[in-house]
Amino acid sequence: MKKIKCECGHVNPEGTVLCEACGKPIEGNQHIDGNKKDSLLNMRYEGSARRSQTYNRSIVDKVWNFFSSVKVGVWLIIITLVASSLGTIFPQEMYIPPGANPVTFYEDQYGLAGKIYYQLGFHNLYSSLWFMMMIALIGVSLVICSIDRVVPLHRALKKQKPKRHHTFLKRQRIFGETKANVDMDAFKSNLHKNRYKVREQEGHILAEKGRFSRWGPYVNHIGLIIFLLGALLRFLPSMYIDDFVWIREGETEVVPSTGGKYYVKNEDFILENYDPQEDKRFQEALMNQNVPVASNYQTNAVIYERTNNDVVGAEPELKVLSREKIVVNEPAKFGGFALYQSSFQLDEFSSMSFTLHETGDESAVLGKFTVDLTAPKMEYKLDSGARVVIDEYFPEYYMDGNQPRSKSKFPKNPAFVFYVYPPDGGEPEVSFAGIGMNIDPTNENDYKLNLAGFDTRDVTGLAVKKDYTLPFMGVGGLIFMIGVIQGMYWNHRRIWLQPTEDGVWIAGHTNKNWYGLKRDIEKSIQDTGIEMPEDQQQLKG
Amino acid sequence: MGDLVTISSNLLYASFFFYLIATFFFGGTIRNEKTGNRGKASTIGISLTIAGFITQLGYFFTRWVASQHAPVSNLFEFTTFFGMMLVMAFIIIYFIYRLDVIGLFALPIALLIIAYASMFPREISPLVPSLKSHWLYIHVTTAAVGEAILAISFVAGLIFLIRQIDQTKSSKHTFWLEFVIYSIFSTLGFIIMTTTFGAMDYQAQFQAPVEEQIVNVEYEMPAIAGPNGGELQTEGAMQPVFEAPGWMRGQDAARKFNTLIWSLLSGLVLYGIVRLLLRKRVAAALQPKLKKFNPDLIDEVSYRAVSIGFPVFTLGAIIFAMIWAQEAWNRFWGWDPKEVWALITWLFYAFFLHLRLSRGWHGTKSAWLAVGGFAIIMFNLIAVNLVIAGLHSYA
Known part of the structure; x- marks a missing residue:
C-alpha cells in the first residue's frame, strides 16, 4: 500500500481524497469524489479512502465495488419495489378461495392477463426464488456498502484536527471572510452555549456537535441485517412451526408439531354477532350493512400436558396445564407454542337418527337407530329384528354428474346408502337418505327410512405456532429504529474558524439540515464581530 | 349518546371552516411584497389553523367516547384522521421554518382530504374481532402521522416545482x-x-x-x-x-x-x-406569486419532512403493523396488498433518502420524487382499499 504523506505531516492511506487531518485536497485523487478545481468539496465521506474507490484489479475488488455502489443498491430497491407491486395486481395463491385450482382459477377469473400472471409465477411471487434472491442481494449490498464506508469514515473523523488547510475552508458550502478584529472568547462561549464541543489548535477552532448521528445509517443497516437473518432462520424447522388443528366441541386433540406433548380440548366454541337492538351505537351502520357483523370468535379451551411417555398403544395421561379463552388477538401461550383462533365451522353434524317404517304407513315404528357421524357402525340391529347396513357414507355429499360423492371427510352434509334387511330376514332393499332427501332408487321398496333428528356441534380451527425467530426480528427492528432516528433526528454539524493576517475565516458543514446549521452560526457569531458566512451553493432561482 | 355524535360531527364541520379561513389568510401573506414572514395575516393564519386543529381533536375524542373505540376503524375515520395529522405536521413544520406558503398549499390539501373522507359512510361502525385490540390505535395513528409528515414533503415539492420549472x-x-x-x-x-x-x-x-x-x-x-x-x-x-x-x-x-x-x-x-x-398553465399563473421564496429552503423542507416522517412511518406502518399482525393473524407478514404497498412506500422513501446522497438529486428531481411518494401513499389509501380487496378493506 502506498501511503500518502500530507504537507501537514499526517500519513494518509492510499486512495485518500482529502487529508484526514487537515482536509487538504490530495493531488491526483480528486476525480474519485468528483471534485473539480475550485468548486465545493464533496464532503460525503469526508474524502476518506474507500476500498471500493481505490482498488479495482482482482475479482474480489470488482464484486466488492459492485455491491458497495449506492447506485446498485438503489437499483436493487427499485426492482424489488416494482416486483412487489406486480404481485398485488391479482391475489396471491394463498388468498384465492380455498379449494380453487390455481391452474384454472387465474385464467377463469382474469382472462388472458390472469393466465400470463400465473404462468410467470406471479401468483407465488414473494416466495419465488428470484424474489428471495433480490432480498438476499439487498442484504449483501447492505453489508458491503456499510463496511466500505464506515471504516474509513470513522478513521477520518477521529484523525481530524482543528487546524485545517485554507483551501478546505474556502471550498466548504458555508464560507465567509471577516477582515476585522473579532472576539474569540465570545465566539467560543456562544458555541458552548449551543452545545458544541470546541477544540483549539494554534488559534484554529473546530466546533462540532452530533457526530454520533453519522453512525445512524450503519446502525440501521445492522438492524436490517439482523432482521433479514431472522427471516432466514424461519427455514429451520426447530425455529419455526406453523401448523393447524380442527377440534370439535367436547373433543380433545393432540396439538400437532409438539411431539405429542400437549393436548387441547375444545369445551365450547362461541360466535357472537352485534345486535343492532342492544347496541345503539352501531345501529345505523348495522342496519345499512344488512348482514350480521361478528363481534367475537372464541374457543373455551383446556390445555393439557402429557405426563407419561409417548409409547405406541399407551393411553396418554394428561395433566391440566391451563384453561384458556382463546379469542382473536389473544392467543393461548404455553411452552413456546401459541394457539390462535383462526377458523371455525358452525353446526357440523355430529349424529343422525333414523326410524324405519313400512312404506305408506308411518304410524308403526319398526325401530330407531342413531349414527355417530364421526364413527359410524357398519350395521345397526333394530328391535323388530330388522337390520340396517351402511353400504356407503358421504360426509359432505354432492352430485358429481350422476354419481354421488363426498367433498371432504367432514360431516357437513352427510348422506348414506343403506341396505335395509326386513325383520323376516328377506332380501335387502337399497335406500338413499341424507339431510332433506330420501330416495328409493327402485320405487319398489316395502320399507322406508325417515330422518328422526340430528345433533350438531361447532368445530374450531386453531393455528399452532412456535416462532423462535421473533426475538431476532424484534431486536433487528429495534436497532433499525434506533439507527434511523439517530441518523435522521440529529445532524453532524461542524464550524471551523481560522485566523488570517487581517481577521478570520469561518466555514461550516453539516450532513443535513443546512438551515439549522446557519441558525447555529448566526447565534454563535452574535457580538463577536464575525460576519455571517455565505451559502456558496444556493440553487439559482 | 346520540348527542355526542352530533357534537362530534359539528366539531368536524367547524374545524373544516377554520382551515378554510386560515387558507385565505395564508393566501394574504403571498400578496405581501416583503419577504418578512411575521405579518399579521400569517399570525392569524396559524392561529386559525391551530384553532381548527384543536376543534378537530374535539371531534376525534368525542367520537371516541361515543363509539367506545378509537375512531380510525373505517375509511371515513381514517382519512379524516390523516387530514388532521397533515395539519399537525404542517403546524410543526411551520414552527421550524415559519413558511406561510407551506400553509397555503398544505391546508387546501388537508381540506380536500377531509372532504373526500366525508364522501364515505359516516356512521359509527362496529369492530370485527380482528380489529379489537389496542394496536388498532397504536398502529393506525402512528402510520397516519408518518404518512402525513411525508405528505408535507409532497406539499413542499409541489411548491418547489411550481416555482422552479421553466414555464x-x-x-x-x-x-x-x-x-x-x-x-x-x-x-x-x-x-x-x-x-x-x-x-x-x-x-x-x-x-x-x-x-x-x-x-x-x-x-x-x-x-x-x-x-x-x-x-x-x-x-x-x-x-x-x-x-x-x-x-x-x-x-x-x-x-x-x-x-x-x-x-x-x-x-x-x-x-x-x-x-x-x-x-396559461395553472402552474405558470401561480409561479410569479412564489418567486420571492428561496427554493433552497423549500427543497430543504421537503427533504426534512421525509427525514422526520420516515422513522415515524417505519414505526407505525411497518413495525407496529407487524406486531399486531403477529397477534391477530399469527403471522407478522402475509403479503396482503395493503402490507405490500406499505412496504413499497417504505422502499420508495428509502430510495429517496439514498438518492439524496448522490449529487444532482437535489432540487427538481428530489421534488418529483416527493410527488411520487405521495402518489404511492394515496394509491395505498384509495386504490388498495377500493380496488384491490384484501384484509384491510374497510369500505
Missing part, C-alpha cells in the same frame, strides 16, 4: 406538473359530484350478472358506464352511455368505475374552466 416552453415537466394539478381538481370534482347527486338523492338500479348470478346494482350517480350486461330498472334514470368492460369483476366494480369517470370528467371541466380564465 416559457412546454416540456415533460410542465405536462406532469399540470397533471398533478389536474389530479387535485379531479378529487374536487369527485367531492362536488358525490355531494350534488347525493343532495338530489339520485338513484338508478340495474340488474346485472355477477359471478353467474343476477344481482341488483345500485348507482348513486347517473351511469355513464353501466354494469356489464346490466338492465336499467329505475324509470327516468339515465341510460348508460356504454357498459363497463367485462374483466372488471365484482358487484361494485362497474359502479366504482363510473364514479371514477365522473371524477375525471368533472376534474377536466374544472381544470378547463380555470385554464380558460387564466389563459
